[in-house]
Amino acid sequence: MNTTTSPAGTDSVYSQYALPTSSKPATTGSMGQADFLRLMTEQLKNQDPLNPLKGAEFLGQLAQFSTVQGIENMQQAMNAMATVMENDQSLRAAALVGHQALVDVDQVQLERGNGASGEIVATHPGPVQLEIVDASGVVVQRLQLTASAAGAVKFEWDGKGADGTEAPAGRYTFRATSGTGQDTQALAVRLSARIDSVSIEPQGLVLNLAGLGGYPLSSVRRVG
Incomplete structure (x- = not known):
């Protein structure tokens, strides 16, 4: 029986595999956590049995994604805090009118x-x-x-x-x-x-x- 496998190697999952055709189309142009997990599942299903993805590599890819996502969340939090501070400063400055x-x-x-x-x-x-x-x-x-x-x-x-x-x-x-x-x-x-x-x-x-x-x-x- 012929078995079709994907090319072996440890290249980035982003370049080796595509999301299933039934996946929800991306609307923002960026990969979310659900998209990343589906992509990892496809990688595990189609990996070369003779050269499977090592656990350390899999965990490394998950850690890398979590780091990027954490930085994005931190940036959003900092932007929100800056907006609150600017609004607060504006309200305080408005009280100076007439002085x-x-x-x-x-x-x-x-x-x-x-x-x-x-x-x-x-x-x-x-x-x-x-x-x-x-x-x-x-x-x-x-x-x-x-x-x-x-x-x-x-x-x-x-x-x-x-x-x-x-x-x-x-x-x-x-x-x-x-x-x-x-x-x-x-x-x-x-x-x-x-x-x-x-x-x-x-x-x-x-x-x-x-x-x-x-x-x-x-x-x-x-x-x-």
């Missing part, structure tokens, strides 16, 4: 007569000068402040020029310095603005600040 945020920026778009507040980062104690400059480069106001130590020096501008009149609408730049003459040193300025809304962007959460525009949550120094 004031302090960011590292020295320019702001203001309406007529509207002032601005923020802080200057002093490098040492002593006098600090703040100039408010309009879009044409004209200094509309100068404020004299004093830093008691290195660190933040708060300031507030009432939106009026040196002559006491309301400054027109426009974009204003805040320039801070310490020292005089050759010892003059430029200092960093941070402005405070109201959080109007929160946007969810590909790079993360973005706070939309009045007069300043959108800034990522990571760039906010303080919320009050």
Whole structure:
């Protein structure tokens, strides 16, 4: 009696054998656990009696499949956890709307007569000068402040020029310095603005600040 056998060898079961024609057609393009077990059954049924698949090889193939499946399940779990964390962060950020945020920026778009507040980062104690400059480069106001130590020096501008009149609408730049003459040193300025809304962007959460525009949550120094 002639016996038809498949080629001997220990090559991958994926390339040697095909699923039975009665098997359910694949819909996802990937092999599931049930498909893998049916394929292993076909391999055992059609293996060469003179060179059967060794138990160690069979267990090795099962272990390999289980490892791949475990990694896929872990990836799905991590993706689900990341989605939950992102949603939670979005809900928390939405509660910030209406609060004031302090960011590292020295320019702001203001309406007529509207002032601005923020802080200057002093490098040492002593006098600090703040100039408010309009879009044409004209200094509309100068404020004299004093830093008691290195660190933040708060300031507030009432939106009026040196002559006491309301400054027109426009974009204003805040320039801070310490020292005089050759010892003059430029200092960093941070402005405070109201959080109007929160946007969810590909790079993360973005706070939309009045007069300043959108800034990522990571760039906010303080919320009050």
